Amino acid sequence: MEPWRLLQLADSALPAGAFAHSGGLEAAHQLGHLGDADGLRAFAEEALWAAGALSLPFLRAAHAEPGALAALDARCDAATPGLVANRASRAQGQAFLRATGPLSAAVEALGERVRRERLPGHLAPAFGAVLGLLGAEAQEAARLFLFAAGRGIVSAGVRLGLAGPLEAQGILSRLGPVAERVRERYRSADPAEAAATSPLLDLLQAHQDRLYSRLFQS
Numbered sequence: 036m037e038p039w040r041l042l043q044l045a046d047s048a049l050p051a052g053a054f055a056h057s058g059g060l061e062a063a064h065q066l067g068h069l070g071d072a073d074g075l076r077a078f079a080e081e082a083l084w085a086a087g088a089l090s091l092p093f094l095r096a097a098h099a100e101p102g103a104l105a106a107l108d109a110r111c112d113a114a115t116p117g118l119v120a121n122r123a124s125r126a127q128g129q130a131f132l133r134a135t136g137p138l139s140a141a142v143e144a145l146g147e148r149v150r151r152e153r154l155p156g157h158l159a160p161a162f163g164a165v166l167g168l169l170g171a172e173a174q175e176a177a178r179l180f181l182f183a184a185g186r187g188i189v190s191a192g193v194r195l196g197l198a199g200p201l202e203a204q205g206i207l208s209r210l211g212p213v214a215e216r217v218r219e220r221y222r223s224a225d226p227a228e229a230a231a232t233s234p235l236l237d238l239l240q241a242h243q244d245r246l247y248s249r250l251f252q253s
Contacts, residue, residue, distance in 0.1 A: 036171040045179060052130035053183060056123050057191035057251040058082050059240035064195050075192040076206045079185055080213050081233055086184045087217035088232040089114065090159035091177055092224040097163030098176050104164045107226060111157040114229050119243045123253035128158035141168045181214040194250060
């Protein structure tokens with residue numbers, strides 16, 4: 036994959052809607068489960084492991100066979116029963132398809148198919164299919180996905196006042212080795228093995244809609 040395009044996809048300026056979501060961090064903070072930078076780092080690590088177990092299998096399968104997106108999307112939908120998490124995955128996946136459509140005619144056609152057939156457009160299979168069509172290697176796609184997940188959590192932590200911008204960069208740096216372990220652990224996982232591995236994270240995510248006031252959609 037061209038380095039320039041990879042940098043473009045990793046850029047926070049890509050309008051994929053990720054910064055509207057905290058992945059349950061906001062609920063965790065308001066419910067008193069974390070309140071400082073150490074808590075933010077621990078939460079982000081847990082979120083990366085959860086993403087590896089549930090999302091990477093679908094990402095890898097869609098990367099290998101973008102044409103199978105519809106079937107993989109349906110399986111991902113069934114594997115994400117929580118209302119808030121399911122809604123967030125759909126919103127981010129559809130936004131990612133819209134944001135990357137101008138990069139390739141094939142990607143644009145994929146996004147049109149998702150809209151035409153009213154597919155869920157979940158983030159993990161959509162991300163994998165797009166990166167496959169753009170020529171990224173499987174491990175490259177997995178790294179980018181995990182980086183975006185970690186960055187999203189850390190960015191949300193800054194906006195919630197759990198860490199300052201400079202401190203957050205240190206946290207994001209320390210997440211790198213964790214993300215590599217996650218990627219290696221799930222480097223050959225099949226969608227049949229996809230599973231939610233963090234019940235507490237799921238419960239916190241589900242509580243988002245019950246918050247009296249909130250900055251994020253999830």
